[in-house]
Amino acid sequence: xxxxxxxxxxxxxxxxxxxxxxxxxxxxxxxxxxxxxxxxxxxxxxxxxxxxxxxxxxxxxxxxxxxxxxxxxxxxxxxxxxxxxxxxxxxxxxxxxxxxxxxxxxxxxxxxxxxxxxxxxxxxxxxxxxxxxxxxxxxxxxxxxxxxxxxxxxxxxxxxxxxxxxxxxxxxxxxxxxxxxxxxxxxxxxxxxxxxxxxxxxxxxxxxxxxxxxxxxxxxxxxxxxxxxxxxxxxxxxxxxxxxxxxxxxxxxxxxxxxxxxxxxxxxxxxxxxxxxxxxxxxxxxxxxxxxxxxxxxxxxxxxxxxxxxxxxxxxxxxxxxxxx
Amino acid sequence: xxxxxxxxxxxxxxxxxxxxxxxxxxxxxxxxxxxxxxxxxxxxxxxxxxxxxxxxxxxxxxxxxxxxxxxxxxxxxxxxxxxxxxxxxxxxxxxxxxxxxxxxxxxxxxxxxxxxxxxxxxxxxxxxxxxxxxxxxxxxxxxxxxxxxxxxxxxxxxxxxxxxxxxxxxxxxxxxxxxxxxxxxxxxxxxxxxxxxxxxxxxxxxxxxxxxxxxxxxxxxxxxxxxxxxxxxxxxxxxxxxxxxxxxxxxxxxxxxxxxxxxxxxxxxxxxxxxxxxxxxxxxxxxxxxxxxxxxxxxxxxxxxxxxxxxxxxxxxxxxxxxxx
Amino acid sequence: xxxxxxxxxxxxxxxxxxxxxxxxxxxxxxxxxxxxxxxxxxxxxxxxxxxxxxxxxxxxxxxxxxxxxxxxxxxxxxxxxxxxxxxxxxxxxxxxxxxxxxxxxxxxxxxxxxxxxxxxxxxxxxxxxxxxxxxxxxxxxxxxxxxxxxxxxxxxxxxxxxxxxxxxxxxxxxxxxxxxxxxxxxxxxxxxxxxxxxxxxxxxxxxxxxxxxxxxxxxxxxxxxxxxxxxxxxxxxxxxxxxxxxxxxxxxxxxxxxxxxxxxxxxxxxxxxxxxxxxxxxxxxxxxxxxxxxxxxxxxxxxxxxxxxxxxxxxxxxxxxxxxx
Numbered sequence: 001x002x003x004x005x006x007x008x009x010x011x012x013x014x015x016x017x018x019x020x021x022x023x024x025x026x027x028x029x030x031x032x033x034x035x036x037x038x039x040x041x042x043x044x045x046x047x048x049x050x051x052x053x054x055x056x057x058x059x060x061x062x063x064x065x066x067x068x069x070x071x072x073x074x075x076x077x078x079x080x081x082x083x084x085x086x087x088x089x090x091x092x093x094x095x096x097x098x099x100x101x102x103x104x105x106x107x108x109x110x111x112x113x114x115x116x117x118x119x120x121x122x123x124x125x126x127x128x129x130x131x132x133x134x135x136x137x138x139x140x141x142x143x144x145x146x147x148x149x150x151x152x153x154x155x156x157x158x159x160x161x162x163x164x165x166x167x168x169x170x171x172x173x174x175x176x177x178x179x180x181x182x183x184x185x186x187x188x189x190x191x192x193x194x195x196x197x198x199x200x201x202x203x204x205x206x207x208x209x210x211x212x213x214x215x216x217x218x219x220x221x222x223x224x225x226x227x228x229x230x231x232x233x234x235x236x237x238x239x240x241x242x243x244x245x246x247x248x249x250x251x252x253x254x255x256x257x258x259x260x261x262x263x264x265x266x267x268x269x270x271x272x273x274x275x276x277x278x279x280x281x282x283x284x285x286x287x288x289x290x291x292x293x294x295x296x297x298x299x300x301x302x303x304x305x306x307x308x309x310x311x312x313x314x315x316x317x318x319x320x321x322x323x324x325x
Numbered sequence: 326x327x328x329x330x331x332x333x334x335x336x337x338x339x340x341x342x343x344x345x346x347x348x349x350x351x352x353x354x355x356x357x358x359x360x361x362x363x364x365x366x367x368x369x370x371x372x373x374x375x376x377x378x379x380x381x382x383x384x385x386x387x388x389x390x391x392x393x394x395x396x397x398x399x400x401x402x403x404x405x406x407x408x409x410x411x412x413x414x415x416x417x418x419x420x421x422x423x424x425x426x427x428x429x430x431x432x433x434x435x436x437x438x439x440x441x442x443x444x445x446x447x448x449x450x451x452x453x454x455x456x457x458x459x460x461x462x463x464x465x466x467x468x469x470x471x472x473x474x475x476x477x478x479x480x481x482x483x484x485x486x487x488x489x490x491x492x493x494x495x496x497x498x499x500x501x502x503x504x505x506x507x508x509x510x511x512x513x514x515x516x517x518x519x520x521x522x523x524x525x526x527x528x529x530x531x532x533x534x535x536x537x538x539x540x541x542x543x544x545x546x547x548x549x550x551x552x553x554x555x556x557x558x559x560x561x562x563x564x565x566x567x568x569x570x571x572x573x574x575x576x577x578x579x580x581x582x583x584x585x586x587x588x589x590x591x592x593x594x595x596x597x598x599x600x601x602x603x604x605x606x607x608x609x610x611x612x613x614x615x616x617x618x619x620x621x622x623x624x625x626x627x628x629x630x631x632x633x634x635x636x637x638x639x640x641x642x643x644x645x646x647x648x649x650x
Numbered sequence: 651x652x653x654x655x656x657x658x659x660x661x662x663x664x665x666x667x668x669x670x671x672x673x674x675x676x677x678x679x680x681x682x683x684x685x686x687x688x689x690x691x692x693x694x695x696x697x698x699x700x701x702x703x704x705x706x707x708x709x710x711x712x713x714x715x716x717x718x719x720x721x722x723x724x725x726x727x728x729x730x731x732x733x734x735x736x737x738x739x740x741x742x743x744x745x746x747x748x749x750x751x752x753x754x755x756x757x758x759x760x761x762x763x764x765x766x767x768x769x770x771x772x773x774x775x776x777x778x779x780x781x782x783x784x785x786x787x788x789x790x791x792x793x794x795x796x797x798x799x800x801x802x803x804x805x806x807x808x809x810x811x812x813x814x815x816x817x818x819x820x821x822x823x824x825x826x827x828x829x830x831x832x833x834x835x836x837x838x839x840x841x842x843x844x845x846x847x848x849x850x851x852x853x854x855x856x857x858x859x860x861x862x863x864x865x866x867x868x869x870x871x872x873x874x875x876x877x878x879x880x881x882x883x884x885x886x887x888x889x890x891x892x893x894x895x896x897x898x899x900x901x902x903x904x905x906x907x908x909x910x911x912x913x914x915x916x917x918x919x920x921x922x923x924x925x926x927x928x929x930x931x932x933x934x935x936x937x938x939x940x941x942x943x944x945x946x947x948x949x950x951x952x953x954x955x956x957x958x959x960x961x962x963x964x965x966x967x968x969x970x971x972x973x974x975x
Contacts, residue, residue: 031859086832088825092833092836126780145762145780146798148488164798170485170524179560181562182411183522184417185417186417201489203489205547223853241875245601274621278621279618281618291623293931295635297942309959315640319644457795497869498739499739500735508742508743528814534680568891570889588926604909606926617944630959633963647969
């Protein structure tokens, strides 16, 4: 961790609010989990179940909810706030601002930005990025190094794209002809709303005819595949290596676990949560948590159960026959 | 969709054939699905099951098969052709040609092409690509931006590589020595046939001794991993995030679904279809459709069934015991 | 295979040891498997089970273990050594050295290396790489083309990074606020030990507060995702498309199969082996082999068994009821 900057507790509370118990002049030199924080670091307790960690932590100050105020004060300085985890997130941003290097050039000289692309004067384009003809990059958006934004794709405001992200490669569209494939040119683009974050090496394909749509506030982790003409509703978050096939329509406020997959042409309602490693093969119309993966086991046990699984239907018939007797 | 160009129906039929019913001078301004097409757009009906959509579509003209000619004509202009989906694919290509920007430089000045690489004069190398020593790029092949073609890899004609594709990184080969790993240098290359398309951020590793082989007409979607010494037979197509481990030998005319995996050193026959999310762990010698994933369910139901699954073998033994009585 | 260089058997044994039976002046022009090797190529037998291949191989010389010396000598030249596979690995490296082109510039002119990054004079930085401020690259380490090493990330000695690898993108950290997400700035970095190899398009995220840790000798294949604050113990190897979620703690000397996943905040002991395609959802404290995926079957059989699987718990209850009678 590179947190050479020092922040006084008073500065933090001035910037972010919250109720400070302790010396406003006390400086902290970094953030750390309760277990490892030193007396010069700031920590936080977000889950009251772990309150026992409070008394043994050596943190110089802790961010806590009102319900554990007394325990926190018994051990030293504290900032009391309704949502300690959110407060912690904001402290990380305060820290980032304080420790950020002087910004480099607005458009890195090694980036390849087409003359007919439009980049907002407050957007930043990192080293070795490519922004193609007709693409539009909104205010405050940041392309880290090595990002690709394809022809005519449109990106909103305050978005972040991590290295290797590819926005607007062709969707996977081919018409069969006697067992061979003829290309369907992908004439649509990608439209991305505001406050979207796209992880490293994640791909979002352009639409075949209409556009692929990523709505406001969507967060995509690394190595995710989004097929052509997918729509992802606002504030939905997807963890690493998830994959969404073409024309799937995913609602708002969903969470999609790591390595989860969603088949094409399906609809997933708002507020659906898909467990990591699960594969969605039918539309889901009701909010809730959905799961489907084979539980891990020691290899010998798995082998026995997997072999039986291949005869499961037959087993059910045998049970039926027994029941009839 | 950026389809500012207008095409007259007569121009389309002149270029692509088919039987025009309607005014050859009528212009269309774009392509769209039946549901959303306006009176200035062209649409198509590929699956006769959806013929009911014809009468309610507002499309200016529809591409249909002979079997639905009457219904199509009852509503307005139509192009009748034996394979409407294939015809649609060809219209997208016609549109692409008409709306394509003037081509940039043949080899983008930001690309890094080794002096001892060979690039056909009709091939195109996009921004920030790398083509290493001894690599060969065939006629009409296009490397979009940020593609990597490694040392001695050979690419055929009319291929397309999307951004971030990596052809010819080292295969994953190490010899164990007392729990540690010693590198096996990967001395082979990658050989790619004609008319191959490779998706964004897809990786095809070079062979250990002999070459990795991708035959004519293979289509690979995004974020696919092809291990060293794999062979993929002609016209096989693989959807996003599929993975093929080293030395697997995959036949021709196969389809491999998204996120499917194929273990190393296996053989898959021609015309095998692997469902999305399935994991091939043994050779498959007969054409057909193969599947293996845990069906998704609401989380509570999954938990109960998954727990029981870990005792499935025991359950079978209990059924056996009951049967003996 | 581009193996134009010739090596005499005597040179090989001088460099690598082993007991040569045959003419030290005999030249070999390449390496090949027993099945395909010609009389001008060198081959090896690592698994004594395949000793029957020895007598029919046309290889000019074979590398064998002492146990099959007699069979090997009966057919011609041989190098006898305790571990033929390891010896073979070392021959590939000897070959690589002999056939390697003259090295290009130490830091390719197209690479973007920050003034405040530190690159050891013996490290090599390939075309179109990015090395950000405060990053450190150790002695003998090689970044192939298009590698990204983020701010403050530290890489040890003799490491290899393949094209498209992204080290030090932000971890996926957001605090929920009324269904929306607020970014948690990722203030940690990535620390990578010595002799680590990282595959093409693989991503290793920077830590949220503390650093993500990759210990000495770890080998990562292509398209792998390593979340923030993960620790991977020394000499652990992971095959392609594996994914490890945030804060997982993986031991030393493990092997993780292709497309395997490991949930966040888990502990995996030393010498644990996870089968390809399996999903680790709980900590594993004992060495051994662990597996969990749905076995593939022809689609019709799978459909029947998968449908029954959704009623498995009910089936068990029915068996219980039968047993009670």
